[in-house]
Amino acid sequence: MAVPEAVRRLKAFIAAHGIEIAIDAPDPELGGFDGVVLVVSAPQNPALRITVFDEYGDARPDNPALCLALLNMQFRELGDAGGEMGRWAIAEGLDPEMAATQRVFGQNEAARAAFLAAYGPTPDVVSDLDWQLNAGPAQALRGL
Template sequence: MAVPGGDAVRRLQAFIVEHQLEITTAPPEPGLGGHEGVVLVVSAPQNPALRITVFDEYGDARPDNPALCLALLNMQFRELGNAGGEMGRWAIAEGLDPAAAKTQTAFAQNQAAHAAFLAAYGPIPDVVSDLDWQLNAGPAQALRGLR
């Protein structure tokens, strides 16, 4: 019997292996706001490390679960895309103050990291919907269950 979300997990794990990615976590910039902020640090041989601030309202960012972190990273990249390059839209979606200098810096850094990630690795498999995250269903549940 197939595990619900198992294909999503395999696709994310294959992406990590293919690109030899290592994903670690770091605290966000002090004063950024958003109590769920965390920085994902993505590194691989022959490529510079990238730092991307994500807003992890469910506490999913765990360095011992790189597939789950990769899915979180993809969600942040989707948020950037949904903002259409508008920092204010992104800030409001993330619950940040659009007028704060640290918010503007985080947006610019995430935009640059997103472009660098795409250039180095291509798009992340988009396998977890927002609804799956919210309901802890299918792929989200499978990813959260990895140990």
């Protein structure tokens, strides 16, 4: 996908739904991980809190398109886990036995379902490899 098209799709999704994204601190019981909480809100919809794992420190309140891409990445991880908390926890580098891990997984699963019901699927425009290599759409989003 062309870089400008990827950015345009994310921005269009945000504008179409009137989405605003704020950033909050994660559950302190998760430990020193790179988690942040994205608070997604829009008119006529309740605010949703989703913990994402921002390995590269990308989440910024002034860059909602990048935050939406991070949100999509978390939704992919949840989908890949197939409802299995242990699989998700291991993929995120968390201890599946910790109560905080279990709590955040449940909150993320519920928020994901509510988000999809309210807004539909997010544009999936940044591959994992693009994130890791800071290439293509990832680089363009980081530069906004």
